[in-house]
Amino acid sequence: xxxxxxxxxxxxxxxxxxxxxxxxxxxxxxxxxxxxxxxxxxxxxxxxxxxxxxxxxxxxxxxxxxxxxxxxxxxxxxxxxxxxxxxxxxxxxxxxxxxxxxxxxxxxxxxxxxxxxxxxxxxxxxxxxxxxxxxxxxxxxxxxxxxxx
Numbered sequence: 001x002x003x004x005x006x007x008x009x010x011x012x013x014x015x016x017x018x019x020x021x022x023x024x025x026x027x028x029x030x031x032x033x034x035x036x037x038x039x040x041x042x043x044x045x046x047x048x049x050x051x052x053x054x055x056x057x058x059x060x061x062x063x064x065x066x067x068x069x070x071x072x073x074x075x076x077x078x079x080x081x082x083x084x085x086x087x088x089x090x091x092x093x094x095x096x097x098x099x100x101x102x103x104x105x106x107x108x109x110x111x112x113x114x115x116x117x118x119x120x121x122x123x124x125x126x127x128x129x130x131x132x133x134x135x136x137x138x139x140x141x142x143x144x145x146x147x148x149x
Contacts (some may be wrong), residue, residue, distance in 0.1 A: 003075065003086040003093075010094025014124035015101060018110040025112070039114045043121045046108040058107060064100035068093050084139045091132030098125030 025031065025042040032039045071089050074080050080089050102109040111121040 002083055003080075003090040006087055006090025007094040007097070010091060010125065010128040011098050011101070014094070014098035014128070017112070017124050018102065021110055021112045030114075037116060040112050041114050041121055043111045044106075044108045045111050045121075058103055061100045061103045064096040064103075067096050082139075084135055084142075088132045088135035088139065091128040091135065095125040095127075095129035095132065098128070099123070 021040065021042050025040070027042050027044055030039055030041040071080070071093050075086075075089065080086060099109050109123065109125075111123045111126070113122045113124075113127065114120070115122075
């Protein structure tokens with residue numbers, strides 16, 4: 001249940017936030033939010049992470065579909081169990097679908113989150129994917145610690 005809840009919530013928050021940015025900001029516009037912690041900068045990325053592979057964004061829809069299918073396959077097979085792994089999978093699937101929706105509808109992804117002094121621009125889907133990876137790493141570390149102890 002947590003898998004579906006997190007996936008749906010990530011997709012909803014991601015798409016609503018991107019819609020708000022697209023309707024209330026101009027591309028390239030920056031709005032400071034919290035001094036030195038977060039600012040909003042509207043950017044449209046037609047590629048992948050770090051603006052690599054510009055113009056090839058639609059191909060990443062195929063990757064996202066394959067990834068989501070794989071997660072569902074491994075969940076059905078019973079290899080993704082427990083709250084931590086299901087939460088991780090929910091974040092990963094929600095993020096993959098959120099960015100895939102943008103790529104299908106607009107042939108680019110709306111990015112707008114700039115944390116600290118970073119030059120990287122993210123969106124909610126990207127943050128969710130990062131959270132999913134962190135949770136998978138936590139799961140792996142806990143598993144190793146259980147074997148040691």
